[in-house]
Amino acid sequence: MEHNTSIEHEHRDDMGSKMGMWIFIFTELLLFGGLFLVYAVMRAKFFEDFHIAAHQLNVFIGAVNTIVLLVSSMTIAMSITAIQKNDKRLALILLSITITLAFVFMVNKYFEWGGKIHHQLYPGSEIVLTLKHGQVLFFSLYYFMTGLHGLHILIGMTLIGYVMYQIKTDKIKSNNYQILENAGLYWHLVDLIWIFLFPLLYLIT
Amino acid sequence: MTSNNSALHPGSYLDQQGKYKGILGWLTSTDHKRIGILYLMCILVFFLVGVTLGGVMKLELLRPGEQYIDAQTYNGFFTVHGVIMIFMVVIPGLAAVFGNFFLPIMIGAKDVAFPRLNLFSWYIYLVGSGIAVLSQFGGNGAPDTGWTFYAPYSIDSNTNVTTAVLAAFVLGFSSILTGLNFIVTIHRMRAKGMTWFKMPLFPWSLYATAWIQVLATPIVGITLLMVIAERTFRIGFFDPSLGGDPILYQHLFWIYSHPAVYIMILPAMGVVTEIIPTFCQRKVFGYQAIVLSSLAIAGVGYLVWGHHMFTSGMSDFSRMAFSFLTFVVAIPSAIKVFNWIATMYKGSIRINTTFLYTLSFVFQFMIGGLTGLTLGSLATNIHVHDTYYVVAHFHYIVFGGMGFAFFAAIHYWFPKMFGRMYNEKLGKIGWAIVFSGFTLLYFPMFVLGLQGMPRRYFDYLPEYSVGHFISSIGGFVLIFGIIIMVFNLIRSARKGELAPANPWDGKTLEWTIASPPPLENFDNDVVVTEHPYDYK
Amino acid sequence: MQHENTHITSYRAHGVILVLLLFLTAITITVTWFDAGSLSVGVAMFVASIKASLVLLYFMHLKFDQLVFKVFAAVAFLLLAVVFIITFFDYLFR
Amino acid sequence: MFEGASNFAKGVDGAFLFILAISFFFLIGLSAVMIWFMIRYNRKKHPKAEQIKDNMKLEVAWTIIPFLIVMLMFYYGYVVFKPMRIVPKDAMEVNVTGMMWSWKFEYANGKITNELVLPVGKAVKLNLFSPDVIHSLYIPAFRIKEDLVPGKENYMWFIPNIEGSYEILCAEYCGLRHSFMEAKTRIVTDEEFQKWLAEPTPIAEEDKGLAILQNNACISCHSLDGSKLVGPTFKGLFGTERTVIEAGKERIVVADSAYIKRAILEPDKEIVKGYNPGMMRAYDKVITADDIKSIIAYFESQSKLPK
Numbered sequence A: 001m002e003h004n005t006s007i008e009h010e011h012r013d014d015m016g017s018k019m020g021m022w023i024f025i026f027t028e029l030l031l032f033g034g035l036f037l038v039y040a041v042m043r044a045k046f047f048e049d050f051h052i053a054a055h056q057l058n059v060f061i062g063a064v065n066t067i068v069l070l071v072s073s074m075t076i077a078m079s080i081t082a083i084q085k086n087d088k089r090l091a092l093i094l095l096s097i098t099i100t101l102a103f104v105f106m107v108n109k110y111f112e113w114g115g116k117i118h119h120q121l122y123p124g125s126e127i128v129l130t131l132k133h134g135q136v137l138f139f140s141l142y143y144f145m146t147g148l149h150g151l152h153i154l155i156g157m158t159l160i161g162y163v164m165y166q167i168k169t170d171k172i173k174s175n176n177y178q179i180l181e182n183a184g185l186y187w188h189l190v191d192l193i194w195i196f197l198f199p200l201l202y203l204i205t
Numbered sequence B: 001m002t003s004n005n006s007a008l009h010p011g012s013y014l015d016q017q018g019k020y021k022g023i024l025g026w027l028t029s030t031d032h033k034r035i036g037i038l039y040l041m042c043i044l045v046f047f048l049v050g051v052t053l054g055g056v057m058k059l060e061l062l063r064p065g066e067q068y069i070d071a072q073t074y075n076g077f078f079t080v081h082g083v084i085m086i087f088m089v090v091i092p093g094l095a096a097v098f099g100n101f102f103l104p105i106m107i108g109a110k111d112v113a114f115p116r117l118n119l120f121s122w123y124i125y126l127v128g129s130g131i132a133v134l135s136q137f138g139g140n141g142a143p144d145t146g147w148t149f150y151a152p153y154s155i156d157s158n159t160n161v162t163t164a165v166l167a168a169f170v171l172g173f174s175s176i177l178t179g180l181n182f183i184v185t186i187h188r189m190r191a192k193g194m195t196w197f198k199m200p201l202f203p204w205s206l207y208a209t210a211w212i213q214v215l216a217t218p219i220v221g222i223t224l225l226m227v228i229a230e231r232t233f234r235i236g237f238f239d240p241s242l243g244g245d246p247i248l249y250q251h252l253f254w255i256y257s258h259p260a261v262y263i264m265i266l267p268a269m270g271v272v273t274e275i276i277p278t279f280c281q282r283k284v285f286g287y288q289a290i291v292l293s294s295l296a297i298a299g300v301g302y303l304v305w306g307h308h309m310f311t312s313g314m315s316d317f318s319r320m321a322f323s324f325l326t327f328v329v330a331i332p333s334a335i336k337v338f339n340w341i342a343t344m345y346k347g348s349i350r351i352n353t354t355f356l357y358t359l360s361f362v363f364q365f366m367i368g369g370l371t372g373l374t375l376g377s378l379a380t381n382i383h384v385h386d387t388y389y390v391v392a393h394f395h396y397i398v399f400g401g402m403g404f405a406f407f408a409a410i411h412y413w414f415p416k417m418f419g420r421m422y423n424e425k426l427g428k429i430g431w432a433i434v435f436s437g438f439t440l441l442y443f444p445m446f447v448l449g450l451q452g453m454p455r456r457y458f459d460y461l462p463e464y465s466v467g468h469f470i471s472s473i474g475g476f477v478l479i480f481g482i483i484i485m486v487f488n489l490i491r492s493a494r495k496g497e498l499a500p501a502n503p504w505d506g507k508t509l510e511w512t513i514a515s516p517p518p519l520e521n522f523d524n525d526v527v528v529t530e531h532p533y534d535y536k
Numbered sequence C: 001m002q003h004e005n006t007h008i009t010s011y012r013a014h015g016v017i018l019v020l021l022l023f024l025t026a027i028t029i030t031v032t033w034f035d036a037g038s039l040s041v042g043v044a045m046f047v048a049s050i051k052a053s054l055v056l057l058y059f060m061h062l063k064f065d066q067l068v069f070k071v072f073a074a075v076a077f078l079l080l081a082v083v084f085i086i087t088f089f090d091y092l093f094r
Numbered sequence D: 001m002f003e004g005a006s007n008f009a010k011g012v013d014g015a016f017l018f019i020l021a022i023s024f025f026f027l028i029g030l031s032a033v034m035i036w037f038m039i040r041y042n043r044k045k046h047p048k049a050e051q052i053k054d055n056m057k058l059e060v061a062w063t064i065i066p067f068l069i070v071m072l073m074f075y076y077g078y079v080v081f082k083p084m085r086i087v088p089k090d091a092m093e094v095n096v097t098g099m100m101w102s103w104k105f106e107y108a109n110g111k112i113t114n115e116l117v118l119p120v121g122k123a124v125k126l127n128l129f130s131p132d133v134i135h136s137l138y139i140p141a142f143r144i145k146e147d148l149v150p151g152k153e154n155y156m157w158f159i160p161n162i163e164g165s166y167e168i169l170c171a172e173y174c175g176l177r178h179s180f181m182e183a184k185t186r187i188v189t190d191e192e193f194q195k196w197l198a199e200p201t202p203i204a205e206e207d208k209g210l211a212i213l214q215n216n217a218c219i220s221c222h223s224l225d226g227s228k229l230v231g232p233t234f235k236g237l238f239g240t241e242r243t244v245i246e247a248g249k250e251r252i253v254v255a256d257s258a259y260i261k262r263a264i265l266e267p268d269k270e271i272v273k274g275y276n277p278g279m280m281r282a283y284d285k286v287i288t289a290d291d292i293k294s295i296i297a298y299f300e301s302q303s304k305l306p307k
């Protein structure tokens, strides 16, 4: 890190780019950290209510989504290996698997949210208004956290799509794959957050 | 920008570059120097808006009772005054203007690590500021919550709070991206030979600041987002009538906003640490101590937020812990003050406008900081919390500290940025008026606070009128001085004497290149061998 | 020159990590079947932290990266932890 | 800083002076040194700077010494503060409600007032409640302050030790009339206090409604004299025609008893034209049916007066 290279304008600094990505990831982490803090305080305050409300969530869907994200995380990590080994075809396949899994995640989420909304479990609905404050809060946090997480998935999908295009057009190659690595880092962040969201929202019953 | 730069040497960053001319050329330039100037212009404008609001408030407070504006307007004014000053002026302030302009030069780089991202942050800043200005008009009137947006009032108030909160949220992004950019720049783009401990101290302070920006801002981001959600959907995160916890809001808000005060002051300290050695022609005393204290402020500063909440009904244990940590964070600031003064010892001191602003910075920072200690002490905080004592404390340290450092910086680097010298005589007159106006304006507020005058009061009991009266007079003296200063700078930027490359005999890299700097800063790759303050 | 000392993680290693992660997920889910109460949250969070570390170290390559990145990540996580702890000074001692 | 009239005043002022004295010492000392250097080492007199080496010992000294000093400050502040949170067992309790934008004090015997009357030399514990937003009870002369947080009980205690009348101020910003949210505390001898406490609150029948309006802070939003505050004035309200907006539609109603009842219990349903929803909270859990009757009686009595 001390051996800084000369600074030409077209100069490419992969380390710098990666560093930027990491720092961005930390900001995301603290963004969600704030939410987790609210969750923790509210859970301490409404222990019982959170228990009851969490029963409404479907552990099965949550577990499936966890697996989906973990696998997708692996495939994108593997795609870096593939690029490093100059295996363009395999990298593209792995990335398509990632993006497909992301899609599966969103479809799952869609049905989960849809089901909840169908059962009138959304902020401001009549049923929710009859619930205890703690339960309302649980659902609000559920929507807020998974919603924000879902948004990150969508951004991640776009990013991966862009990277795939770059690989196709040979902009990303075995000696120049920092964008892919950054996209990977971002995707792992999404996974990382889910690793905590899943037990906190689904498994605390 | 400056009209007749034909007299300046050709090839400077002020000349046309890229394919666009004039304004468009500025708005599309990714040159860090131009972006710095863009920020400077915006911040100056917003500063004048904020200052005008402050002036009207002082006019209203001249006498008890209602004079010119009604209570609702007054409440809107201090909210907007606070929001503009904090989020749009002092948080970006030194880092975005002088950081952008000088950080790359001082570490011998040609630009920041991500020039396009840099321009993008400026646009985000512009959008955020635009939203903030919009929140003034239309809808149900200006937000009236104070810049702290305390729940549940911020959830109940039906003024344009959502818009103002959104503005703060957007401005946060700009701050994060700037911080990110600076960290990577400092890590990756230092010139050959410039090891960490050969880096000048202004970049060091920016480095510490950048980490706070990156690691603290997201928390307020999510908090403000929750306020918006709360106002839209009545969720109940913070609204007690729905089971929420208003104190949790305060925690989240101050987790960011206390570190934010160090975002404001650290670059100011950095600037001062550059100016003092230059004007004393002396090696800075205790280089490493200053570096470490910057990092310590950034680190410990993260842990003291609760001192804004001593009367909020927080647990007694927390109050004690936060008070303790607050006192700890005062130490690195003290170290810096001692080092500054030690640097003057046996120097060869040149006293001009820049240096006068610097000295008044040190003086006012001491007053602001030392009164911070009374605020940090549990017993005394209970009495003076949310009174004018606090108002005086933070104006002293924010305006008297960061603001005066800004004035010092703009005088110090003026020749470099615009290629011309400012008028020394007018500068000194301006300084004298600004300094006395400042003291007259804010010192009485300490007394008012001790007498028990609460802040955010549109009207006050007759026993507080003397203090308010003196303070208001001070306000007008101050603005008079500020007008002289701004006038001097604007006139000098167009008509001043041409500046040499190194008017102050500085040692850091920015003084080795022409004034104003050429487009690419350095012709060749820079190789650093010496310490940044190796005066002979 | 850019990737002078790049570390290439093998496909197999990635697979192994995935299996570990899935295994840990299974553990958290089964634990909740047995006992409720405060213990289960502790276990769930502990397991989640292990999973997170695996992702960070292997998928995100932290283990093979330069020291700066490790320090960065450590600082960020430490800070988050400290913020939690200090906030709970309030809620636990009220 | 000026008159101090409670058991805490001395400690707080002492802590303050302690910190202030040390601060002054540093401020004046360091400023003097700074000015002296400016004169002594001015470039005219001292054209060539001497380069001084860093001095580790000095550096450590001025880290450790200030550290010890601030720890002393912390300790002093903490020691004075600590008793503020430990209420003596025999303290008399008064329930305080701060609401937008007035104070209400409720004594153990049910007496409700707008002025805090207390016996001198006796410990009092104030239980702090707020039904709407955060307020902060501040008595500068007693050096005490504590927030009233909605949804959470909070408390403070003190012993007033000088007779007299002192200001109570609201120190946490709470909206439009924050700066007008004041009251007085009157400290009297014990006998006087007992006598005062035994007197029933004046409840002459025609005044009962008015008292309820005052105690519930209605009049901080609704004037009695015709001026417009946050809400419409009560002057001449009864029996007149009101333009209200219900669910987006404008409608004219007569302000009869039923309307006033609705306006108090569900204020957000019918919004008087020109005013904002959400300002007035629903009083269904606060104002009893009897109270509403009294309020209506009061309005009625007012409308009969010659205008």
Ligand code: HEA
Pocket (backbone or CB within 6 Å): B148, B261, B262, B264, B265, B307, B308, B326, B327, B329, B330, B331, B333, B334, B335, B337, B365, B366, B367, B368, B369, B370, B372, B373, B375, B376, B377, B381, B384, B385, B386, B390, B393, B394, B397, B398, B401, B402, D026, D027, D030, D066, D069, D070
């Ligand atoms: C640039 C901004 C800035 C800075 C740097 C500081 C620095 C400090 N602040 Fe301040 N503060 C604000 C901006 C700032 N503050 C603002 C804006 C508010 C109000 C927010 C609001 O409510 O709207 C506020 C409010 C505030 C409060 C809450 C008051 C209340 O509402 O009740 C407290 C309480 O502890 C506090 C303490 C301190 C302390 C201990 C420091 C320390 O860091 C100071 C350290 C400096 C010194 C100590 C002086 C220099 C040293 C010497 C001269 C050597 C001798 C020293 C010793 C022997 C110790 N500040």
Ligand code: HEA
Pocket (backbone or CB within 6 Å): B048, B049, B051, B052, B054, B055, B056, B057, B058, B061, B078, B079, B081, B082, B083, B085, B086, B089, B090, B145, B146, B147, B148, B391, B395, B398, B399, B403, B441, B454, B455, B456, B457, B458, B475, B476, B478, B479
């Ligand atoms: C950088 C930060 C900064 C700066 C520079 C200032 C500058 C000033 N502020 Fe400050 N202020 C804050 C940050 C700042 N402020 C914050 C954060 C708050 C808290 C808000 C809250 O409570 O939420 C606050 C609150 C605050 C209050 C307390 C309000 C209250 O609690 O009731 C007051 C009261 O006097 C005040 C006054 C002033 C004045 C007179 C100036 C002076 O410096 C301004 C000097 C200028 C003049 C006196 C202008 C006179 C001009 C004209 C009348 C018109 C002519 C104009 C032009 C030609 C442009 N401010």
Ligand code: CUA
Pocket (backbone or CB within 6 Å): D098, D099, D100, D101, D134, D135, D136, D170, D171, D172, D173, D174, D175, D178, D179, D181
């Ligand atoms: Cu109540 Cu301010």
Ligand SMILES: [Cu+2]
Pocket (backbone or CB within 6 Å): B257, B258, B261, B304, B305, B307, B308
């Ligand atoms: Cu603070």
